[in-house]
Amino acid sequence: MIEDAIQLLRQLIATPSISRDEQKAADIMQNHLQINGFQPQRNGNNVWALSTGFSEQKPTILLNAHIDTVKPVNGWQHDPFQPSLEGNRLYGLGSNDCGGGLVALLQVFMALCKEEEKATSRPYNLIYLASCEEEVSGKNGIESVLPLLPPISFAIVGEPTGMQPAIAEKGLMVVDATAHGKAGHAARNEGDNAIYHALTDIAWIQQHQFPKQSALLGPVKTTVTIINAGTQHNVIPDTCTFTIDVRSNECYTNEEIFDILQANMQSELHARSFRLSSSSISEEHPFVKQCKALGMKPFGSPTLSDQALMRFPSLKLGPGESSRSHTADEFILVSEIEQAIDTYLQLLSDFRF
Numbered sequence: 001m002i003e004d005a006i007q008l009l010r011q012l013i014a015t016p017s018i019s020r021d022e023q024k025a026a027d028i029m030q031n032h033l034q035i036n037g038f039q040p041q042r043n044g045n046n047v048w049a050l051s052t053g054f055s056e057q058k059p060t061i062l063l064n065a066h067i068d069t070v071k072p073v074n075g076w077q078h079d080p081f082q083p084s085l086e087g088n089r090l091y092g093l094g095s096n097d098c099g100g101g102l103v104a105l106l107q108v109f110m111a112l113c114k115e116e117e118k119a120t121s122r123p124y125n126l127i128y129l130a131s132c133e134e135e136v137s138g139k140n141g142i143e144s145v146l147p148l149l150p151p152i153s154f155a156i157v158g159e160p161t162g163m164q165p166a167i168a169e170k171g172l173m174v175v176d177a178t179a180h181g182k183a184g185h186a187a188r189n190e191g192d193n194a195i196y197h198a199l200t201d202i203a204w205i206q207q208h209q210f211p212k213q214s215a216l217l218g219p220v221k222t223t224v225t226i227i228n229a230g231t232q233h234n235v236i237p238d239t240c241t242f243t244i245d246v247r248s249n250e251c252y253t254n255e256e257i258f259d260i261l262q263a264n265m266q267s268e269l270h271a272r273s274f275r276l277s278s279s280s281i282s283e284e285h286p287f288v289k290q291c292k293a294l295g296m297k298p299f300g301s302p303t304l305s306d307q308a309l310m311r312f313p314s315l316k317l318g319p320g321e322s323s324r325s326h327t328a329d330e331f332i333l334v335s336e337i338e339q340a341i342d343t344y345l346q347l348l349s350d351f352r353f
Helices: 002-013 023-035 095-114 116-121 142-148 194-207 254-264 286-293 334-349
Strands: 041-043 046-050 060-066 084-086 089-091 125-131 154-157 166-169 171-180 221-229 239-248 268-271 299-301 314-316 331-333
Touching (some): 023 046, 041 142, 125 142, 171 254, 239 254
Parallel strands (some): 060 154
Antiparallel strands (some): 041 046, 046 125, 221 239
């Protein structure tokens, strides 16, 4: 099982799959499911398969991980597209984020399905989904697939979490702001400087604390990350634009945060999207309780994933470490993938809703 997982992961590493250019990686996943006896379905570069004996009368668990990667950063000492196994470490772009979870969940899906008698009697269905465009939260990724799937009761997202359950995740909203003034000559007492209006709003953002704080995710975090104004040194600018990066906790919807910003700021605001919501699952959920019974420690994750687009209970649980993601010489340990397969099987074999 581990040998097949590592062989597949090596093949994926050697196949560049930068977000929005994942066709060849999707071909690999589709072919791998086919040669193992499944009838995968595909939408764009998203590939999925239903478990043996799928029944609409049973609840369904989604096993999801993504096939796309970011572009390689500077500083790689290894070839990012040449898998390099050095002892227990497998180097390569996407090995940790999220190749390890992708191949481990696939092995678990296939193992549980091939026990045909147990698969038919098991009290839940499984869907395995290898999704694309996760790194860019693309419209052609998991968001385009979920409406095509049967109703999902619960999902495991195989992001690297050190095989500890991330039961809450911060959301993301990007807000573009425009402060308005009136143009005038800088040497005369004329005009209305839009930069000063922007500074008033930026000072409010810097000082404001949203009252509802999360035990897992902490407070909502708002940060001004881009600002632009002016055309030349002697002209009072009539507009000043700035961008606000908002990381939401599960206590607020993105729409609620936007309304609070709008009520307290003079600038004209425009949210690029409300779709990347914060997510959380109750510690009383049966799967979370099963994780805790194995000694695992639930935590809140600051990083965004496809979980943000899921409107059903979900958690992140996968091999590797988040700190390795998007770094030079990204790697995953073979032992981490092996442990993940064993842990997933232990959690799912006798799971009951």
